[in-house]
Amino acid sequence: MKKKSKKKEDIAKVNPELQGLDIRFNKFGQLISSVSLDELNGFLNKNVKDRKLEEKFEKEKNQTPDSKTKKKK
Numbered sequence: 001m002k003k004k005s006k007k008k009e010d011i012a013k014v015n016p017e018l019q020g021l022d023i024r025f026n027k028f029g030q031l032i033s034s035v036s037l038d039e040l041n042g043f044l045n046k047n048v049k050d051r052k053l054e055e056k057f058e059k060e061k062n063q064t065p066d067s068k069t070k071k072k073k
Contacts, residue, residue: 015043018035018043020034022034
């Protein structure tokens with residue numbers, strides 16, 4: 001029988017700012033990362049738009065306060 005060769009682990013393509021990113025979970029389910037979580041959050045805040053926040057701002061733009069909609073005599 002032929003021995004099965006082990007596949008090399010695929011390295012994910014990442015943004016150059018996150019070069020060397022490696023995220024794994026240990027046997028207890030804890031997140032282990034080569035980059036700090038604060039750096040990851042900062043990167044995501046800068047590069048990913050939050051759809052829920054955009055919808056909230058659009059609703060606020062479309063709503064006008066009652067004082068502006070009342071006609072002055």
